[in-house]
Amino acid sequence: MGKDVIVACDFASAEQTFAFLDQFTGRKPFVKIGMELFYAEGPAVVRALKARGHKIFLDLKLHDIPNTVKKSMAVLSSLDVDIVNLHAGGTVNMMKAALEGLTRPDGTRPLLIAVTMLTSTDQESMENDLLIKEPIADVVLHYAKNAKKAGLDGVVCSPLEAGKVHEVCGNDFLTVTPGVRFADGDKGDQKRVMTPAEANRIGSDYIVVGRPITAAADPVAAYERCMKEFGANNN
Numbered sequence: 001m002g003k004d005v006i007v008a009c010d011f012a013s014a015e016q017t018f019a020f021l022d023q024f025t026g027r028k029p030f031v032k033i034g035m036e037l038f039y040a041e042g043p044a045v046v047r048a049l050k051a052r053g054h055k056i057f058l059d060l061k062l063h064d065i066p067n068t069v070k071k072s073m074a075v076l077s078s079l080d081v082d083i084v085n086l087h088a089g090g091t092v093n094m095m096k097a098a099l100e101g102l103t104r105p106d107g108t109r110p111l112l113i114a115v116t117m118l119t120s121t122d123q124e125s126m127e128n129d130l131l132i133k134e135p136i137a138d139v140v141l142h143y144a145k146n147a148k149k150a151g152l153d154g155v156v157c158s159p160l161e162a163g164k165v166h167e168v169c170g171n172d173f174l175t176v177t178p179g180v181r182f183a184d185g186d187k188g189d190q191k192r193v194m195t196p197a198e199a200n201r202i203g204s205d206y207i208v209v210g211r212p213i214t215a216a217a218d219p220v221a222a223y224e225r226c227m228k229e230f231g232a233n234n235n
């Protein structure tokens with residue numbers, strides 16, 4: 001797998017998701033399915049998207065005791081998705097257990113990436129609610145290092161953090177980055193954004209793009225523009 005644009009299919013139903021994807025008659029976009037759609041439709045929507053030929057990032061952000069995460073990851077692995085994720089805050093032991101659960105008897109497995117600190121958490125809430133007193137940038141890098149230590153393939157992070165993560169964890173440690181907007185586009189509720197070209201320059205491996213594509217007047221054209229600006233290859 002290489003550099004690619006992942007379309008965040010933040011739709012409430014399978015029907016809406018398929019109607020959106022039916023517009024793509026050429027390339028099959030790599031898609032992200034989150035909790036909303038998965039909880040509404042269950043594994044059937046994953047199987048259906050796989051059967052339609054899409055690569056899938058299943059964004060369920062697991063976080064539980066290691067044994068539960070291990071067993072749950074084994075179930076997700078059997079769905080034949082391409083990327084799954086968890087919270088690095090679940091500790092190195094939880095991440096190691098996840099990796100074990102994800103690995104199939106033949107040794108293959110989906111890529112496993114970690115959420116470090118959610119971008120909705122800021123320094124103040126981290127200090128007051130979680131009693132973590134270090135600077136948030138250091139916490140993000142520490143969690144990324146823990147993910148690497150556990151054997152994971154990369155992290156979800158802001159494109160602004162991608163360069164530093166690569167510096168600390170190596171260039172082959174994947175950075176999957178949301179918060180991407182076209183230079184002439186609407187930012188929506190995202191505060192710290194980058195264009196696809198900037199995300200490319202800073203070294204993001206995958207960009208996760210939702211509304212700039214899903215809410216565009218011409219989603220296929222917006223997707224193709226994103227692919228081109230990011231220099232993606234959709235392999």
Ligand code: C5P
Binds near residue numbers: 118157
């Ligand atoms: O529509 P938009 O491009 O903002 O969608 C970005 C996607 O990436 C959404 O599915 C959102 O939940 C997800 N995401 C994010 N910021 C994070 C982690 C995930 O925007 N820090």
